[in-house]
Amino acid sequence: EQQACAKAWSVWEGSTLSLWPDPSREAHFDEDEFALAFARIECHYFINGGFFETDDHLIENLHKVQHIPCVLIQGRYDMCTPARTAWDIHKAWPEADFRLVPDAGHAGSEPGIVHELIEATDRFRLQ
Numbered sequence: 001e002q003q004a005c006a007k008a009w010s011v012w013e014g015s016t017l018s019l020w021p022d023p024s025r026e027a028h029f030d031e032d033e034f035a036l037a038f039a040r041i042e043c044h045y046f047i048n049g050g051f052f053e054t055d056d057h058l059i060e061n062l063h064k065v066q067h068i069p070c071v072l073i074q075g076r077y078d079m080c081t082p083a084r085t086a087w088d089i090h091k092a093w094p095e096a097d098f099r100l101v102p103d104a105g106h107a108g109s110e111p112g113i114v115h116e117l118i119e120a121t122d123r124f125r126l127q
Helices: 002-016 023-029 032-047 083-092 111-126
Strands: 071-075 097-101
Touching (some): 002 023, 002 032, 023 032, 071 083, 071 111
Parallel strands (some): 071 097
16 A cells, blocks of 8 residues: 555656656656655655745745855746745845746756756856
8 A cells, every 4th residue: 555655646746747748757756666765755855844944944044045146947837846936035035047937847857947957057157
């Protein structure tokens, strides 16, 4: 029963990572060993509130990193971390460059996300 629950969790998560279906990724999330490890790790973080001291821990501690150049790259259709989260961080940290990718979800492998990551890296290289 534990394995079945882990697979259900993992497959659901794998299928929501991207705006566009990726059968090979979804198959990987369905593998017994991966599914159990993935579900255990995620569950551990969720049960412990991400190990944040408060619900606003990131916003409350931005002052510790605001001196570091930052680009927030967010997929418009991210079902794992909603765009609102990145927008709230940007409002609290207006110096951070905010890029909302209109045709992407959460996966760093999506073309729009890859494009923004390369663009950001190139801009940092030139600074």
